[in-house]
Amino acid sequence: MTVTAYILVKANTGDADRVKAEIQTIDGVVDAHIVAGDVDFIVKVTVDSPARVKDIAAAGIQGISGIEDTQTYIAMG
Amino acid sequence: MxxxxxxxxxxxxxxxxxxxxxxxxxxxxxxxxxxxxxxxxxxxxxxxxxxxxxxxxxxxxxxxxxxxxxxxxxxxxxxxxxxxxxxxxxxxxxxxxxxxxxxxxxxxxxxxxxxxYPERLGAIGAKNALLGGSVRAIADIAQNIQVLLITITDESPMRGYTLSEVALPAASRIIAFGKSDGPLGIPLQDDSLEAGDRVAVLATFSVLEDVRQLLVGEDSAAPLVGGK
Missing domain, CATH: 3.40.50.720 (NAD(P)-binding Rossmann-like Domain)
Known part of the structure; x- marks a missing residue:
């Protein structure tokens, strides 16, 4: 089983390069972009279970210094 | 435009x-x-x-x-x-x-x-209002550089001197000057500082206090640095 999800990440730091680099090192992250708008990054993950999505969002991304909030959207189709 | x-x-x-x-x-x-x-x-x-x-x-x-x-x-x-x-x-x-x-x-x-970021500009205004008096911060140019608009008072140590005689700290520059009743313009060496005149100064944060003491002076309660 393959699960794809998009994680919208809000930061509270202007140090976007460092945060992006740290996000990219997380296992399962296939793409990460700095974006204009209400959130600061959109991260695409492809993993083998919904639980793994939660791990990446909760432990992986939220654990990076300068991250304020994440919203996770699991792809359906 | x-x-x-x-x-x-x-x-x-x-x-x-x-x-x-x-x-x-x-x-x-x-x-x-x-x-x-x-x-x-x-x-x-x-x-x-x-x-x-x-x-x-x-x-x-x-x-x-x-x-x-x-x-x-x-x-x-x-x-x-x-x-x-x-x-x-x-x-x-x-x-x-x-x-x-x-x-x-x-x-x-x-x-x-x-x-x-409007809130930052609002904060500069609020800070000016709280501080009151003769010095107004106009803009934070960078994190450590600010433009101040200073009104010369009767107590200013430099009152009566010309701009060429004002020895500001090295990390500061006078960028504009205006008589009390005129608009701000390019500062000239011969402009003399009278009460009510305004001087815009570009300065790093480290020398802001020195600039203030030179152009505004201390409160009457406090002695001027180097003045007494």
Whole structure:
């Protein structure tokens, strides 16, 4: 089983390069972009279970210094 | 000059008024019909619509505008508007809602010439009001450089001297001078400092206090540094 999800990440730091680099090192992250708008990054993950999505969002991304909030959207189709 | 201001909220409306007062031509783009009506009754040319859409910006005259201020509370709309405006050769100014984003947009958004965070400007105003007196911070140029507007008082140590005689700290410069009843202009060596005159000084934070002591003096209760 393959699960794809998009994680919208809000930061509270202007140090976007460092945060992006740290996000990219997380296992399962296939793409990460700095974006204009209400959130600061959109991260695409492809993993083998919904639980793994939660791990990446909760432990992986939220654990990076300068991250304020994440919203996770699991792809359906 | 010709300007387009997107958003007729608190920030946009005031910006438009200031530009108009200085004789510029301003067109406002506003999505909300009641805000549009309010801006129209205030005498502005208003295009009702979404300022992040090219067709709306064209109606507002983006083709021959000098600059576009994307001043809504919606970052996505602001950024999209700057993208389009830049494409049409305008200078672009974008409002952000969190100060940390300033760095991000300056680094990544080539389409945005300048980023503004209204709360920061509000904080400078509030700080001036709280401090009161003869020194007003005009702008934080960078994290460690500020422009101050200083009014010379009767107590100023440099009152009666000419600008060429004012020995400011090395990390500061007088950038403008105005007599009490005249506009600010380019400072000349022979300009003399009288009570009520105004001096704009560019200074690093480390010497702000030295500049203040030279041009304003201490409160009467405190001795002048090096003066007594």
């Amino acid at each position: 010709k300007f387009i201001v997107i958003g007729a909220g608190r920030v946009g409306q005031r910006t438009a008024r200031v530009l108009r007062e200085e004789g510029h031509e301003v067109t406002i783009i506003e999505r909300d019909s009641s805000k549009s009506d309010a801006a129209r009754s205030d005498g502005f040319t208003v295009v009702e619509g979404d300022g992040s859409r090219e067709a709306v910006l064209e109606v507002a005259g983006v083709e021959d505008a000098d600059a576009v201020g994307a001043l809504t509370g919606d970052l996505n709309a602001n950024f999209a508007a700057c993208l389009i405006a830049k494409h049409h050769g305008c200078r672009t100014v974008m409002r952000i809602d969190e100060d940390y984003r300033e760095e991000i947009y300056q680094q990544y958004a080539d389409e945005v010439d300048e980023v503004i």
